[in-house]
Amino acid sequence: MAQRYEFIRDEIEHYISALVELHDTTDPSGGQATETDKLEKARRAVELWWYLGGRVLLWAQSQIAGYELVKEEPLLAEKLQELIGGEFTGDSHILEYLGLCFQPNPPERDDPLLLRVEDAADGFELSDAGMRSLIRELLDSRCASNSFWRFELGRALHALEHGQVRDLVKPARRKPQGDVLELRYAKLRAIQHVQFKVGAGYKKHVALASVAEELGQSIETLRSWEKDLRRDEDMAHDIRAAYNAGIFQREYKGLSVSDLEAKFDYSVHRNESDFSAAERAKQTLDKNPVSAVRDRLRAARRG
Helix, strand or coil: CCCCCCCHHHHHHHHHHHHHHHHHHCCHHHHHHHHCCHHHHHHHHHHHHHHHHHHHCHHHHHHHHHHHHHHHCHHHHHHHHHHHCCCCCCCCHHHHHHHHCCCCCCCCCCCHHHHHHHHHHCCCCCCHHHHHHHHHHHHCCCCCCCHHHHHHHHHHHHHHCCCCCCHHHCCCCCCCCCCHHHHHHHHHHHHHHHHHHHHCCCCHHHHHHHHHHHHCCCHHHHHHHHHHHCCCHHHHHHHHHHHHHHHHHHHCCCCCHHHHHHHCCCCEECCEEHHHHHHHHHHHHHHCCHHHHHHHHHHHHHC
16 A cells, blocks of 8 residues: 655644744734734634644545445445455555545555545445534544534534534525525626626726626626625625736736735735735636626526
């Protein structure tokens, strides 16, 4: 079997050092000076924590994910037994390999055993119940310092398996309208197209009219979508990113994100610079032209 990350200690040192620095530079004992960008620093710390976990805990997550999947799929368990030439238990390495199949970019993609496990697991997926069980396992710890949300979420997921919907996971009291989240993101893409055009030099009413006509919507409908979406901090950031993408397309085409960050001041949202967000927005819009957004809107309304 292939070796895991060969230089794991060297790889995680960067994350640990950065987390310690963020811990020290946001200490309330430092007074007002340590409040600067504290919210973004908190978000950065959480992101780094998950990157660190991705290095040192991927094996554990994979072992548990593989275990949950074979519990649900006896046929897959039989195929894996044939593959290794015998029975296995919850402790067997083959389950880690199986769990790695869930990863978009698992390590050692050219490992012959991993490829054989991927082939055996083709067509098998964790059910919603299995995914909830996996998440509960990953939340499980007696650590009290962050238990206030983990315990509640774990219990809420467990209750779902017994037909009870706890308040934490109850939907907001809104009239269902198809696939609500898909519809919301389709609306976001529509408004991003408008804002990209504005950033690229169009007058706002011209950009609205152009996108509205292609979508088969009224200009006022698009205005109402934008007003609603801007109430969401992250979607407001995505809308601003599309506007910036239009500006960069018009004024700074050919410059890389690193070039722009070196040349101009910028703000950061969820550990992403304005320039990086604009690049991401442009890539998203290229993959989702207005015609595709129109189709997504129709599909989402049907649910």
